[in-house]
Amino acid sequence: MSNYLTKIIESKQEYLKSHQLELREKPKPARKKKLSFTERVRNKRTLGILAEFKRSSPSLGVINHSVAPTVMAGKYVTGGADGISILTDEVYFNGHIRDLEAVAAEVEVPVLCKDFIIEPIQINLAYQAGAGMILLIVRVLEKDKLHTLYQHAIRLGLEVLLEIHDEKDLELAMSLKPELIGINNRNLHEFSTDLSTTESLMRLITDPDIIIVSESGIKSVEDCERIAAAGADAVLVGEACMKHPNPEQLLAQINRIERRPL
Template sequence: MSANGDATKPPTILEKIYAQRQQDVEAAEATPGTRPEEIDAYLQMGLAPPLIPLVPRLRTNPSTATASPSLSLMAEIKRASPSKGDIAPHVNPARQALLYAQAGASVISVLTEPTWFKGSLLDMRLVRQAIDALGPARPAVLRKEFIFCEYQIAEARLHGADTVLLIVAMLTQEQLARLYAYSLSLGMEPLVEVNNAREMTRALEVGAKVVGVNNRNLHDFSVDMGTTSGLVDMVRERDVVLCALSGIQGPEDVRLYKEQGVNAVLVGESLMRAKDTTAFIRELLAWPGA
């Protein structure tokens, strides 16, 4: 059945991923060593590495102190995707994360979904270990995942995430509010993802402080770069960090979003394919040294 409750329509890409992740989580919850009560016990023992707050980190980048500060970067580690297939299947996540961090990224987003994106929690843990030596100035670590239950948030925190992704399109309002509150209880301000005005209203209703507008429709994976532009006015007078997600390929995209009042961009595929990651980032964001 589709997310809209229509049994006559074939499942969308998002619905297929959601169904698979439900099976994956059920298996993890039943496995000795990763059962929910064990994850909770580890958290209560203080075994999760220290957090850094997301909002202040997103408001800081290499251009912050200049006369014309640019947007902040959420740099993504992504081996593959449903729409593009393999992108960088042999990437070393830890090495890639260090490149992103040293180039000035405020957030490192790590895909942990294994079937379509070929990611894992181990990828995220190694990313976190690689950048820990940078101290308090390190980027925040985002678990980029299809989250529908508290268990996924708890394991994200245990493995070093500072924040998690909550996708409005795949959650009821009750689920969204509950998972948002649970994330906050662990000290993590979530990135709440929306794709239209109705979803933006739902994100604001739960009090989201960081909202990402996905230019890619997760049901059919089509991309419309105007999606973010069309929702800017809904948060213009609010204390919300607005991020543009998906489809950003060059400096012209960033310039347009900066003019419109967007605060950050999430870039994945273009970074994973870049021959010189550092040079690409500095040119993309018009940061000092570009």
């Protein structure tokens, strides 16, 4: 891991230790059945969309602190998002699990808990807040821990988006026989982005049943067209949505992009 990523994970470990009382589990809530993100993407011919709500990030600083998560989520659904990603990390992204809880209660599409998940308690909290999906970053987890967290989420009925950045990550992700893989175009050592990461890794994923989501650095409709041409099934779009004056219009344009046939 890069020094910066190591710092984030160490911070997350300290956060979990210092918030043990706050993080105590609640009874499992009754959950309304929603069509999964995987099913939604498989049932459409156009590019799938995970639209992201994030107030800020370490690489960009403040993005948008003026809009409520439920308001933005409503715009995302209007634009045709197949799922909504919520940054819940407090320290580096100014998010909170309450953002996810509020959005999950309002929308009919699945909600992704996007965080640096390193312990089962975080998965439990995401489930209790109404998440239908979680993110596991292959790069930050040892093989045994990755398998443990993945299976824990699956037992809860959650979808797992396994995030990779290179061939080593991909090899480990494939050992889990996943339904969802996210290709992160961001170099975690220097935080630069390059869409060719998706293009190169897509060539190595030959299982047509795996839904591939391209993440990071996707700023325009043209970027989405490039990703679709590479063979990806969906995109995760955050900064572009948060900065756009009419995110529903941007998403509607992306939602018209045809996926490359298998």
